[in-house]
Amino acid sequence: MLFYSWQKMLYNMVRPLVRIGILLSFLFIQNIQATTDFSIHPGKEEHFKKNKRNGDRIIKKTGTDTFAPGIAVVKTGDAVDPSGAPSCSTIRYTYTVTNESTEGEALENVVVTDNILGVLPGPPIGDLNNNDILDFGETWSYSAFYDITPQNIEAEEVISFATVEANLFGQPDVEVSDLSDPVDVLGDEPTVVNIRNCKPQIALRKTSEAIDAAGGEGCDFIIYTFEFLNQWEVVLENITLTDTQESNDPIPGPGSGDINNNGLLDPNELWTYSAQYVITQDDINAGEVINQAMVEANVLGQPNVIANDVSDDDSFAGEDPKETNLIR
Numbered sequence: 001m002l003f004y005s006w007q008k009m010l011y012n013m014v015r016p017l018v019r020i021g022i023l024l025s026f027l028f029i030q031n032i033q034a035t036t037d038f039s040i041h042p043g044k045e046e047h048f049k050k051n052k053r054n055g056d057r058i059i060k061k062t063g064t065d066t067f068a069p070g071i072a073v074v075k076t077g078d079a080v081d082p083s084g085a086p087s088c089s090t091i092r093y094t095y096t097v098t099n100e101s102t103e104g105e106a107l108e109n110v111v112v113t114d115n116i117l118g119v120l121p122g123p124p125i126g127d128l129n130n131n132d133i134l135d136f137g138e139t140w141s142y143s144a145f146y147d148i149t150p151q152n153i154e155a156e157e158v159i160s161f162a163t164v165e166a167n168l169f170g171q172p173d174v175e176v177s178d179l180s181d182p183v184d185v186l187g188d189e190p191t192v193v194n195i196r197n198c199k200p201q202i203a204l205r206k207t208s209e210a211i212d213a214a215g216g217e218g219c220d221f222i223i224y225t226f227e228f229l230n231q232w233e234v235v236l237e238n239i240t241l242t243d244t245q246e247s248n249d250p251i252p253g254p255g256s257g258d259i260n261n262n263g264l265l266d267p268n269e270l271w272t273y274s275a276q277y278v279i280t281q282d283d284i285n286a287g288e289v290i291n292q293a294m295v296e297a298n299v300l301g302q303p304n305v306i307a308n309d310v311s312d313d314d315s316f317a318g319e320d321p322k323e324t325n326l327i328r
């Protein structure tokens, strides 16, 4: 959850700054409006004066009859690949930029910046007259793909936001901006993409039986049985089972469980391995053998997205080492 907290913290840090930035721009606009040359917007001087009283509509939607250039960006995200199929590798973000000005003002120098993707390249879809100006009534949309990281998968979600900046057409000093919202042109909330289904989970149980050379209960060998289960919805590959008792060499297997025989640990497959350990005099003197196994795998095609688990002695949930009692 570290990444989640970091994202959230960053967002919480940035949000007030952006708001302060918007406010400062707003105050700045109020000052420059007093001296703005209105010759390029004949008839708008009165509106600017009203605007000075009522504020930028994007900052506070107060006035209904003000001349207030405004802009909004709505950012949505889905964990899909470029074909649109569900994915745990990429998120497609879509940014919808609207001209929220109150009296048909045009906006230029539109720049959309994402906190995880940087400045979005254009051209956007929706510049109907192809003049690079966000005319009143136009809705521009951008899209971009984000590569999901192992940290994102660990956090089970990706939290992000975008900002849009522009200026009133012909007036570089009259700036407008907005912080994105996932739904509402008036909102400023982060976009949260849930990738909980992408988190690989594997669970390992290790049981044992001490036997004699003839196969009955005894102190010659320990037969270990390792069972592990893919508990999530993604396919795992490169499955490696090791044990503290043995060398670091992986234990060969599986003995059973690869139902479709593809060498991959598919969702809900339960693989079973077994290994035999020769009991030593030291073990007998100690009265028990204690050890623990670990299984590790990665998501198919994503070597950096690792699932692993340390064995429990009687369940798929715990982390207790296996104690094999040798006292007869």
Ligand SMILES: [Ca+2]
Pocket: 127, 128, 129, 130, 131, 132, 133, 134, 135, 138
């Ligand atoms: Ca246009």
Ligand SMILES: [Ca+2]
Pocket: 072, 073, 178, 179, 180, 181, 184, 185, 186, 187, 188, 189
């Ligand atoms: Ca907003």
Ligand SMILES: [Ca+2]
Pocket: 258, 259, 260, 261, 262, 263, 264, 265, 266, 269
């Ligand atoms: Ca399989």
Ligand SMILES: [Ca+2]
Pocket: 203, 204, 309, 310, 311, 312, 316, 317, 318, 319
């Ligand atoms: Ca465990």
